[in-house]
Amino acid sequence: MAAVATCGTGAGSTGSIAAAASKNNVTSFQRKGPRASGTDSGCSRLVSIAGTRPSVRNGQLLVSTGLPALDQLLGGGLAVGTVLLIEEDKYNIYSSLVFKYFLAEGIINGHTLLVASVKEDPADILQELPAPLLDDNCKKDFDEDVCNDKTPDSNIKMKIAWRYQLLPKMESGPVSSSRFGHYYDASKRMPQELIEASKWHGFFFPEKLSSTNIESCSLTHGYRKLLQFIQNVIYEEGFDGSSPQKKQKNILRIGIQSLGSPLWGDDICCTENCDNSHSLTKFLYVLRGLLRTSLSACIITMPTHLIQNKAVIARVTNLSDTVVGLESFIGSERETNPLYKDYHGLIHIRQIPRLNNLIYDVSDVKDLAFKLKRKLFTIERLHLPPDLSDTVSRSSKQDLAESSKLLGPGCGMMAGGKKHLDF
C-alpha cells in the first residue's frame, strides 16, 4: 500500500525532524507525547506491532484474517478490538478451516493465541493448522492451481472489450512482498517448531466442567468461565495496557469454536423458547467490552443453522462486529446444479462494522462464492451464466440468481410465469 507507506515515512520523518530540532534547541516547540526521546518509531499514534497495519479508510489498526481475499472484502482486514463471527456451514468443514487460517496467521505474525473449544482439545486444533506458503514457491503453486482449473474456453482473451482486462481482478495471487496477509497450504501442516515457538492459551470446556457436578451447572456456567479465562489472560499478559512497562506490544488473537452449541451447556440450539435465552447475548456483550479495551481480535464460529429462534440470530448479529456466513453446497440440491459446479459454497458478508465512521466500508461485490482448491481457499465473484430459460428477466443480477434457482428442478418447468419476455 504505497499511500500508507509514504504516510508512515512522512510521519516518521517529521517526528525525527522534531526530535533533531529539539536537540539543537533551534525551536521552542517541543514534541509532547509519551515518547519524549523521539528516537523510536516516531510520532505516529499508530502502534507498530508485527502483523498489523493501519486502515487507509478509517485509521483503525487492522490484523489479517489469514485469508487475503476475505481481508479485501472486509475493507483491508479485521480491526483490532472487534469480533468476527463466522456462521458455520452445515457440516462445519469450511468454517473450521477459516478458524484455523486465523490462528495460523497469528502464529506466523508472532501474536499470542487463545483457543477455546468444546469438541476438540486446543492442542489438537493447533496441530492441524495449515502450513504457510513461502514466497519463492507460492507463486509457482498458485499458477499451477490456476492452470489446472482453466478450461480451454477461458484462454480466449477479451478481444472486443480489451479495456476491461485492465480492471482489477477479484482474485489476486500471492504477492511476494505482502507482509500483511499470508497464503496457506491447506494440504500441509504447520511445522512443529513454529507452533512450539508460539505462545498460546487453551480453554477446553469439558476439562473445566469435570471439576464440578454436571447436574448443578447453570446455563451461563460455561460462558462465565470462558469470560473469566479471557479476562485473566488479557490482564496478566498486559494486553489492556495494565502493565505499562511492557516493551513490545502484541496482539491477542482469540478463537472460540462452536459457540452456542449444546456442548457449552447452552440450549439455544435445542429449543425455541429456552429458559436462559439471554446467556449467549450477554456473553457477546461482555466479550465485546473486553475486546474494545484491549489489543485483541476475536473470531467466533457459531452453528447458526441450529439456532431455532430467529430473533436470537438477529441479536447475535447486532452484537458482533463483522458477520460472515458460509453456506456449503454439500448435501443440498445445489451440489448437482451445474451453475455451481465450480464452487464449494457461498459466502455471505452479512455485516461490516462502522468503526469511528459514518459510512460503511462495504465492497460492491455481494455475490461471492468460495472453493477449496487442492491447496488454497479462494473466494471469487460468482459468475452466473446467462439464463436462457423462458422465464429470463433482464432486470438485475439478483433476479437472475432467483430464476436460476428456479431452473434447478427441471428445464421445462415454467416458473409460474412470473417473468415474461414480451416482444
Next chain:
Amino acid sequence: VTPSEGAGGGTRRELEMESVLALGGLVLLRDSVEWEGRTLLKALIKKSALCGEQVHILGCEVSEDEFREGFDSSINSRLIYHDLFRDPLNWSQTGETLPGGPLGALQAMCRRTHPGPVTIALDSLSWLLLHIPCTSLCQALGALSRQHAHPGGGSPAEPLRVLGLLHEELHGPGPLGALSSLAQTEVTLSGTVGQASAHILSRRPRQRPAHQTQWFSILPDFSLDLQGGPPLESQPHADPHTASVDPTAHVTFNLHLSKKEREAKDSLTLPFQFSSEKQQALLRPGPGQATGRIFYEPDAYDDLDQEDPDDDLDV
C-alpha cells in the same frame, strides 16, 4: 442383476455397511413409525458381538427379556444389559437400579475403561431426551466420544462406538439438529413397499461427508442381508438434475462453433481493434506533413467560389 454382479456388489455393500461400524463415535439410527429401527440396532449389536467386542446396552424402552429375545445364547452372554426400563425412578428401592438416574447411568458408562473395543447401544436416545435436558445429554455423548479418543487407561485409542436409536417423529428440529451435529454417522431408515433402505451419512473428520443409500432386510436371526434394491431407485438424486439443467440445450440459435468457423472468427479484424496495421495506416504521413488531414466532400449547398472575397487580404 446377474448372479456374479450380485456377488461382487455384495462384498462392496458389505464394506459399506462395515464402514458404518468402523468409523466409531456416535452412530445415530433415525427411525420412524413406518420403518422401525430396533431390529437394525439389534442386527448391528449382533455384528459387534460376533466380532468379539463387549457390548453394553442401556435399555429404556423395552424390557430386558424382550430385547434379548431372538439372540442366541452365545451372543446373549456377551451383552451386558443395564436396565432402566423396569424401575427408572428407583421406586422399589431395591438397590438394583442404576444410581443417578438416566444421566448417572450414562456417565457411569463414560467412566468404564476396558481393554478391548466396546460398543454401547442406547435404546433409545428419544427416551433419554425426554428425561434429561438436551444439553446434558449432548455433553455426556461428547464425553463418551472423547473417551474413545483419550481412554483413561493409557492404552492406545480403541474404537468405542455408541449406537443410538432416535425416533425422529418425537422431536423437533432443535434436538435433532443438535444430535446430528454430534454424530459421526447418521443412518436414516426409509424404504418402499416391502423393502427397507438406510440412508447413511458418514462424516469423517476433516473430510467431506459421504452419503449413500443401502437397501437391506433383516433375517429372523438378526443377521443383516444387504441387497441391491430396486434398480430404478438406485440413483434418486443425480439424474433429474444433471439431465435437465443444461442451459445450452434448447436455444434457437447456434452456440457452438465448428473448427473452421472458429478459425474464421479468430482471424477477423475487428473495427475498433488497435492492431499494428491500423497503427501504420494512421501514421502513414511522413515527417514533413501535417499530422491531421481533413477530408471534406462538398455537398450541394456549398459555394465553391474561386473569387473569394478574402483574396485581397494580404495573407
